[in-house]
Amino acid sequence: MTVVTLTTDFGMTDPFVGIMKGVLATRAPDATVIDVSHGVPPQDVLAGALVLRQAVPYFPPDAIHVAVVDPGVGTSRRAICVATTAGTLLVGPDNGVLSLAAPPDSVAKVVHLTQERFFLSPRSATFHGRDVFAPVAAALANGTDPAALGPAIGDIERLALPPVARSAGSLTGQVIYVDHFGNLTTNVAESDLMGEVTIGVAAVRVRGVSASYAAVGRGEPVAVVNSWGLLEIAVRDGSARQTVGAKAGDPVTIERR
Amino acid sequence: MTVVTLTTDFGMTDPFVGIMKGVLATRAPDATVIDVSHGVPPQDVLAGALVLRQAVPYFPPDAIHVAVVDPGVGTSRRAICVATTAGTLLVGPDNGVLSLAAPPDSVAKVVHLTQERFFLSPRSATFHGRDVFAPVAAALANGTDPAALGPAIGDIERLALPPVARSAGSLTGQVIYVDHFGNLTTNVAESDLMGEVTIGVAAVRVRGVSASYAAVGRGEPVAVVNSWGLLEIAVRDGSARQTVGAKAGDPVTIERR
Amino acid sequence: MTVVTLTTDFGMTDPFVGIMKGVLATRAPDATVIDVSHGVPPQDVLAGALVLRQAVPYFPPDAIHVAVVDPGVGTSRRAICVATTAGTLLVGPDNGVLSLAAPPDSVAKVVHLTQERFFLSPRSATFHGRDVFAPVAAALANGTDPAALGPAIGDIERLALPPVARSAGSLTGQVIYVDHFGNLTTNVAESDLMGEVTIGVAAVRVRGVSASYAAVGRGEPVAVVNSWGLLEIAVRDGSARQTVGAKAGDPVTIERR
Numbered sequence: 001m002t003v004v005t006l007t008t009d010f011g012m013t014d015p016f017v018g019i020m021k022g023v024l025a026t027r028a029p030d031a032t033v034i035d036v037s038h039g040v041p042p043q044d045v046l047a048g049a050l051v052l053r054q055a056v057p058y059f060p061p062d063a064i065h066v067a068v069v070d071p072g073v074g075t076s077r078r079a080i081c082v083a084t085t086a087g088t089l090l091v092g093p094d095n096g097v098l099s100l101a102a103p104p105d106s107v108a109k110v111v112h113l114t115q116e117r118f119f120l121s122p123r124s125a126t127f128h129g130r131d132v133f134a135p136v137a138a139a140l141a142n143g144t145d146p147a148a149l150g151p152a153i154g155d156i157e158r159l160a161l162p163p164v165a166r167s168a169g170s171l172t173g174q175v176i177y178v179d180h181f182g183n184l185t186t187n188v189a190e191s192d193l194m195g196e197v198t199i200g201v202a203a204v205r206v207r208g209v210s211a212s213y214a215a216v217g218r219g220e221p222v223a224v225v226n227s228w229g230l231l232e233i234a235v236r237d238g239s240a241r242q243t244v245g246a247k248a249g250d251p252v253t254i255e256r257r
Numbered sequence: 258m259t260v261v262t263l264t265t266d267f268g269m270t271d272p273f274v275g276i277m278k279g280v281l282a283t284r285a286p287d288a289t290v291i292d293v294s295h296g297v298p299p300q301d302v303l304a305g306a307l308v309l310r311q312a313v314p315y316f317p318p319d320a321i322h323v324a325v326v327d328p329g330v331g332t333s334r335r336a337i338c339v340a341t342t343a344g345t346l347l348v349g350p351d352n353g354v355l356s357l358a359a360p361p362d363s364v365a366k367v368v369h370l371t372q373e374r375f376f377l378s379p380r381s382a383t384f385h386g387r388d389v390f391a392p393v394a395a396a397l398a399n400g401t402d403p404a405a406l407g408p409a410i411g412d413i414e415r416l417a418l419p420p421v422a423r424s425a426g427s428l429t430g431q432v433i434y435v436d437h438f439g440n441l442t443t444n445v446a447e448s449d450l451m452g453e454v455t456i457g458v459a460a461v462r463v464r465g466v467s468a469s470y471a472a473v474g475r476g477e478p479v480a481v482v483n484s485w486g487l488l489e490i491a492v493r494d495g496s497a498r499q500t501v502g503a504k505a506g507d508p509v510t511i512e513r514r
Numbered sequence: 515m516t517v518v519t520l521t522t523d524f525g526m527t528d529p530f531v532g533i534m535k536g537v538l539a540t541r542a543p544d545a546t547v548i549d550v551s552h553g554v555p556p557q558d559v560l561a562g563a564l565v566l567r568q569a570v571p572y573f574p575p576d577a578i579h580v581a582v583v584d585p586g587v588g589t590s591r592r593a594i595c596v597a598t599t600a601g602t603l604l605v606g607p608d609n610g611v612l613s614l615a616a617p618p619d620s621v622a623k624v625v626h627l628t629q630e631r632f633f634l635s636p637r638s639a640t641f642h643g644r645d646v647f648a649p650v651a652a653a654l655a656n657g658t659d660p661a662a663l664g665p666a667i668g669d670i671e672r673l674a675l676p677p678v679a680r681s682a683g684s685l686t687g688q689v690i691y692v693d694h695f696g697n698l699t700t701n702v703a704e705s706d707l708m709g710e711v712t713i714g715v716a717a718v719r720v721r722g723v724s725a726s727y728a729a730v731g732r733g734e735p736v737a738v739v740n741s742w743g744l745l746e747i748a749v750r751d752g753s754a755r756q757t758v759g760a761k762a763g764d765p766v767t768i769e770r771r
């Protein structure tokens with residue numbers, strides 16, 4: 001039983017994800033298909049890459065992960081399959097969406113998906129999730145060697161999270177992801193939070209990093225190290241997005257006290 | 258392993274879809290249940306019919322498709338099962354929601370679902386997805402002959418997409434579906450787009466049909482033939498719904514240049 | 515094949531639910547995982563408890579139900595597993611979210627989940643759905659005896675739906691759940707609706723309980739007994755939330771005519 005996961009910006013209102021699952025059910029009926037997320041903001045390749053990076057470690061190492069955030073669909077951007085040294089396969093457009101889940105030292109092989117006999121025919125100009133990536137994932141789930149899908153290539157497009165700026169006694173990061181609860185995930189790692197710190201985002205100042213959301217009163221802002229190992233600003237039983245008024249891209253300052 | 262698909266207007270916030278899956282897991286544990294979409298606009302039977310029509314061809318031919326967009330639930334509207342000549346079974350209310358996926362020449366048999374022993378008991382007046390359609394789909398997945406579910410009937414309620422109006426050198430269609438990206442799908446088929454055309458929707462004019470979204474600059478409107486084989490007006494890396502300001506039902510004109 | 519269900523307030527935009535499924539697919543690959551709902555309003559433990567109560571009866575009696583609405587994550591609130599006399603297992607935080615699905619006379623055993631060897635390590639302070647509840651559910655799906663997961667305890671936190679106030683000839687309940695359609699579910703049971711009644715909510719008065727939504731004209735308010743056996747105020751082919759202007763917590767009066 002092979003696991004195939006799906007990460008897209010397709011949302012859940014249209015039948016697009018369901019149609020991809022139809023292709024998989026038709027061509028690889030024994031695969032188990034799992035949704036990682038279809039709520040990646042439209043065309044936000046970096047957010048898709050971040051979501052995929054956070055999810056992959058919790059799946060079986062031999063899983064096949066399909067990620068389709070693909071504003072260049074129908075152009076000459078490449079379709080690729082990345083095989084990692086752990087035995088994981090990543091399938092999607094070569095626009096960086098796979099890159100955070102496959103750091104350079106983890107890449108065993110990259111294949112440019114050119115063998116059209118694995119695709120649906122005719123192939124649309126707007127929905128390669130259905131016409132290219134789902135059928136390729138089905139072939140891989142059925143045991144097709146990635147090498148059969150096209151020529152090996154030496155590189156993939158890479159994206160990077162924005163870096164944290166460091167100066168004496170302070171550090172400036174940013175909000176990189178805002179979740180359903182309105183929690184603000186930053187690019188500041190736990191290892192950047194030594195000692196007593198004050199965290200600033202928009203007009204809000206939070207003293208120290210707490211052990212849980214419930215360390216403060218209801219409606220109060222709180223900083224925690226979240227499940228991704230990153231600094232998060234939340235509001236207990238509330239929404240930091242609304243209360244703090246911050247969004248992805250906004251600066252976050254960490255000052256030593 | 259039989260595939261059962263679900264298409265509804267139930268949305269994803271409530272437990273209604275989960276409860277239907279509970280009935281299926283209880284009565285047909287070997288079936289594979291796949292969501293086509295639960296984002297059909299509430300009570301929009303035609304949108305549900307369109308979604309189902311687009312999805313069915315990508316599923317195994319022996320799949321069982323359940324569609325519940327059912328504003329007449331609890332009234333005397335019939336519950337039916339349509340068997341197609343391809344071996345596909347469609348289950349839902351007889352209000353047209355199944356009709357676009359089952360054109361007249363593809364219908365092998367229609368059964369009026371009257372055999373209450375296949376339903377849950379008691380049966381509510383508001384949730385036949387749970388009480389009628391899921392248990393009937395479970396019975397079908399377990400191999401029950403549709404003929405056991407009720408008497409054969411000769412006709413079903415049919416809906417039609419709005420027609421395209423043609424005149425010399427021009428053609429007027431309409432927006433029939435707006436997706437999560439804000440892309441505007443029209444009822445104009447690829448075969449209606451011969452030669453050099455200018456497409457008009459709201460105050461926007463688009464010259465020609467492009468090969469991909471990326472044929473224009475970011476934020477610019479673009480016309481493509483989409484994955485349903487229909488003319489679509491989109492905005493590159495944006496939302497045509499917002500930028501163009503159009504919605505389902507709005508007219509779209511095609512003029513030969 | 516064991517069924518594991520998931521009920522959370524995580525929403526569908528983030529990868530949180532997908533990551534829980536990754537843990538389950540890794541540790542209990544033979545389990546069938548079904549979403550009950552991830553649209554419980556954030557931190558609304560009572561709504562989660564109500565959703566779980568409505569769903570459990572429609573699943574196989576040996577199913578494992580995981581419910582994570584957990585504003586106290588990371589604090590000393592207990593994690594528990596409730597075994598019912600029917601053979602059902604309920605897993606979640608001990609904050610009441612499991613309590614409506616497990617009335618006192620149905621509880622066979624309660625276990626305090628303390629055996630950390632069943633959890634992921636390290637364990638985050640913010641996502642016990644991933645680190646505690648999914649791996650525990652996987653262990654249970656694989657046949658682990660609940661008694662192996664920690665010591666038996668004698669009680670769980672309990673929540674109750676608000677009671678209905680009764681006086682001569684009238685009764686006051688409230689809206690307890692508003693669904694995707696804008697239908698208003700109340701805490702008034704079918705047995706409270708004897709005789710001819712007039713139902714009031716906000717400024718709207720509805721005469722009598724109808725057999726279906728279609729008993730009134732389009733856009734008109736209607737009262738029905740819904741699929742949960744409770745009085746519901748709806749608007750035919752519309753939204754009572756919008757038309758009536760009511761929300762969860764608002765009073766509903768029932769007067770005998």
